[in-house]
Amino acid sequence: MQKKLSKLSPVPYEDDEEPSSPRYDISICKAGTTGCSHAVINPQNISDKIKELLDESGLGNHISAIDKKKLLYHKKFRVALAACPNSCPQPQIKDFGVSGQAVPVATDEPCSECMQCVDVCKEEGAVCVKDAIPIFNYKICVYCGDCEKICPTGSITNERVGMRVMAGGRLGRHPRLAMIMDDMADEGTLLEILRDILDKYIKGLPPFKPRRK
Ligand code: SF4
Numbered sequence: 001m002q003k004k005l006s007k008l009s010p011v012p013y014e015d016d017e018e019p020s021s022p023r024y025d026i027s028i029c030k031a032g033t034t035g036c037s038h039a040v041i042n043p044q045n046i047s048d049k050i051k052e053l054l055d056e057s058g059l060g061n062h063i064s065a066i067d068k069k070k071l072l073y074h075k076k077f078r079v080a081l082a083a084c085p086n087s088c089p090q091p092q093i094k095d096f097g098v099s100g101q102a103v104p105v106a107t108d109e110p111c112s113e114c115m116q117c118v119d120v121c122k123e124e125g126a127v128c129v130k131d132a133i134p135i136f137n138y139k140i141c142v143y144c145g146d147c148e149k150i151c152p153t154g155s156i157t158n159e160r161v162g163m164r165v166m167a168g169g170r171l172g173r174h175p176r177l178a179m180i181m182d183d184m185a186d187e188g189t190l191l192e193i194l195r196d197i198l199d200k201y202i203k204g205l206p207p208f209k210p211r212r213k
């Protein structure tokens with residue numbers, strides 16, 4: 001016979017943490033540790049700056065004041081840093097997320113029409129080659145930088161490298177994808193956005209209201 005929900009004993013989260021554990025969590029894709037051939041930014045450098053800002057912000061004290069006992073997994077402020085749009089650590093479902101971006105453009109170097117850029121691109125129609133010139137459709141391109149990496153003649157370069165900045169993503173009872181706060185952001189802009197989000201988060205203001213309220 002099926003048990004009534006109210007009779008089920010609560011199952012403790014395996015990852016409940018002691019009060020002394022950090023009130024935030026930063027996951028970095030493997031580009032920041034073992035390296036990854038897809039990386040267009042170095043997430044480790046950004047991680048250090050983000051950690052500094054989180055420590056200064058008063059976020060830890062704010063969360064500790066509410067959660068005096070063990071900290072449940074879902075109550076931490078979660079950050080994910082991905083070095084390319086493949087977004088392995090899932091920045092789209094974190095409180096704050098970043099993924100690297102690179103905008104490809106043609107250079108003056110002669111193209112051999114090897115078509116490797118077209119073959120490597122996973123977004124159909126994002127790049128084609130006409131009269132020995134690579135042409136990009138920026139409505140389709142996701143700025144992964146793979147075509148620049150594979151081009152053997154230097155006929156493609158990254159005009160700009162930056163970051164997509166996302167915030168407010170979550171799973172749980174009311175899941176939602178993070179909002180895109182900026183594209184091609186530099187480090188200064190990213191930290192400015194994070195500072196603003198932390199301020200709202202600590203004050204409990206929408207749309208970055210902490211999930212425990
Ligand atoms: S997010 Fe990109 S760079 Fe990072 S591990 Fe995944 S594929 Fe590699």
Ligand code: SF4
Pocket residue numbers: 102104120121122123126127136140141142143144145146147148
């Ligand atoms: S940057 Fe990536 S998505 Fe854009 S054209 Fe090059 S390979 Fe395709």
Ligand code: SF4
Pocket residue numbers: 110111112113114115116117118129133134150151152153154155156
């Ligand atoms: S742009 Fe580079 S990869 Fe693309 S066809 Fe020309 S030489 Fe090959």
